Amino acid sequence: MDRSEKYLLTFAGAAGQWTLDPGFDLPGLLSVADWVNVMTYDYFGAWSSEWGAYTGPPAPLYFGMPPRFSGKMNVDWTMKYYGCMSKLSHKLTMGVPFYGRYWENVGDAADKSNPMWRIARSKNGTFAGGVTPWRDIEKNWTVNATVFHERSKTPYIWDAEREMFLGFENPQSITYKMNYIKEKNLGGVMLWAIDLDDDDDTLMKTVTMGNMCENATRDKDELMYRCSPISMKRWWTWDDDQESYILQFQIFSAKKAGMCGRSAPLYDGYYPVCDPDDPGYSCCGKFGSCGSGASYCDCEECINYAADPSKITDEPIRPTIPIQWYTNDAADGLRGRCGRTIAKLNGKYPICNPDDPLAHCCSNGGYCGNSDAHCNCDGCIDFKQSPSFEFRPIRWWNGDNAGQCGPTAPRLPTGETAICNPESKFSCCSVFGYCGSGPEFCNCQGCVNFKENPDYVYPTPPSEE
Numbered sequence: 001m002d003r004s005e006k007y008l009l010t011f012a013g014a015a016g017q018w019t020l021d022p023g024f025d026l027p028g029l030l031s032v033a034d035w036v037n038v039m040t041y042d043y044f045g046a047w048s049s050e051w052g053a054y055t056g057p058p059a060p061l062y063f064g065m066p067p068r069f070s071g072k073m074n075v076d077w078t079m080k081y082y083g084c085m086s087k088l089s090h091k092l093t094m095g096v097p098f099y100g101r102y103w104e105n106v107g108d109a110a111d112k113s114n115p116m117w118r119i120a121r122s123k124n125g126t127f128a129g130g131v132t133p134w135r136d137i138e139k140n141w142t143v144n145a146t147v148f149h150e151r152s153k154t155p156y157i158w159d160a161e162r163e164m165f166l167g168f169e170n171p172q173s174i175t176y177k178m179n180y181i182k183e184k185n186l187g188g189v190m191l192w193a194i195d196l197d198d199d200d201d202t203l204m205k206t207v208t209m210g211n212m213c214e215n216a217t218r219d220k221d222e223l224m225y226r227c228s229p230i231s232m233k234r235w236w237t238w239d240d241d242q243e244s245y246i247l248q249f250q251i252f253s254a255k256k257a258g259m260c261g262r263s264a265p266l267y268d269g270y271y272p273v274c275d276p277d278d279p280g281y282s283c284c285g286k287f288g289s290c291g292s293g294a295s296y297c298d299c300e301e302c303i304n305y306a307a308d309p310s311k312i313t314d315e316p317i318r319p320t321i322p323i324q325w326y327t328n329d330a331a332d333g334l335r336g337r338c339g340r341t342i343a344k345l346n347g348k349y350p351i352c353n354p355d356d357p358l359a360h361c362c363s364n365g366g367y368c369g370n371s372d373a374h375c376n377c378d379g380c381i382d383f384k385q386s387p388s389f390e391f392r393p394i395r396w397w398n399g400d401n402a403g404q405c406g407p408t409a410p411r412l413p414t415g416e417t418a419i420c421n422p423e424s425k426f427s428c429c430s431v432f433g434y435c436g437s438g439p440e441f442c443n444c445q446g447c448v449n450f451k452e453n454p455d456y457v458y459p460t461p462p463s464e465e
Contacts, residue, residue: 010036010037015039017072026085027086035092038079058167060152074279083186095190097192098193102164104120106158107163116149141157175206229310234267235260236259236264258290259272259288263328284296286301338352361374379423381423404433406431
């Protein structure tokens with residue numbers, strides 16, 4: 001060919017992880033392409049599926065949905081995905097829509113404290129709605145009823161009389177997007193589409209006022225995202241659990257989805273963490289489940305993986321001893337329980353996880369925890385201090401004969417000679433057949449210290465041989 005100028009090679013990139021993960025080799029594509037036009041729009045619309053049940057903006061900049069919703073349906077998540085996967089900020093062009101999407105037959109808010117997300121009713125399984133160009137919004141909608149959703153940085157209009165909802169872009173939301181492009185050192189902006197602007201070029205002027213050339217002196221490859229330090233998935237999702245199901249866009253599970261921490265079931269042999277890239281589920285809360293908000297992210301025991309993804313690699317990442325404790329997916333009555341009164345696990349009595357800072361001690365009532373009542377009582381076991389401890393079968397009296405031991409004590413129902421509880425502070429049997437502590441119980445001739453010799457068996461009297 002005689003062409004002297006090089007061609008530019010670009011491609012359009014999807015916004016959703018369900019398309020990106022199986023279909024896009026971003027490092028490979030961007031090693032040869034000049035840039036990618038990322039289609040960061042159409043996250044919400046009146047689709048003929050369960051995803052159309054909730055209203056929302058076509059291109060929310062940030063996660064702003066109610067609790068327990070996925071945090072991956074927004075521009076920030078998509079651009080972070082592209083940035084962390086490619087490490088090529090200057091080749092990422094962010095899409096901005098010059099249109100809105102509307103729903104008909106819209107009713108109550110999904111969350112009264114966050115009324116942008118409303119429930120649309122379908123007819124024969126289909127949701128009614130469509131697209132409105134920016135140039136037509138003022139003609140067909142009451143613009144002075146616009147509400148700006150601060151968390152997602154997008155405007156919307158809720159027309160209660162017509163039961164219609166419109167999510168769209170306006171100069172305010174586009175200004176936030178232009179600032180985001182500069183803040184994150186991205187390559188530029190892609191518009192869909194300039195013919196949808198009004199006759200005064202209102203949205204186009206907003207874009208040009210963004211002055212992206214301010215970034216010209218920056219290192220073009222400077223990455224402004226905090227990326228996960230690992231490439232493998234180490235968290236439970238709904239796809240991993242066959243018993244999970246979708247209900248009105250919120251995803252519930254009776255089993256492992258969203259569980260995290262040292263008491264959760266292992267994920268591929270690792271203690272599960274929370275997805276640092278999902279702002280809806282990036283924090284592990286006190287009670288071992290992933291979520292967002294102060295109760296998951298800001299408590300003393302909480303772990304915020306979005307703020308510091310390197311916490312994923314904090315030790316221990318695998319159990320330090322073989323699992324002999326009931327994890328949080330166990331049945332009611334077994335979760336967090338320990339000791340001899342609880343059903344055996346793998347043929348042994350369950351212990352508490354020595355790696356779990358919140359539940360490494362077994363109380364004398366058979367519950368795992370970390371308080372004095374769990375760790376420092378008579379009969380409590382601290383598995384962080386004694387990780388190899390095993391609960392042995394009961395060989396001592398409780399009830400009416402409690403405290404009696406040795407050859408002079410009544411025989412146990414098994415026919416064995418009763419000992420003293422080696423886990424109690426009264427673990428020594430005196431020559432007079434009573435359990436106690438101190439030299440007269442533990443150090444005399446004929447005394448037995450069962451804390452030091454828990455497997456000791458009294459000799460069978462000659463008359464019984």
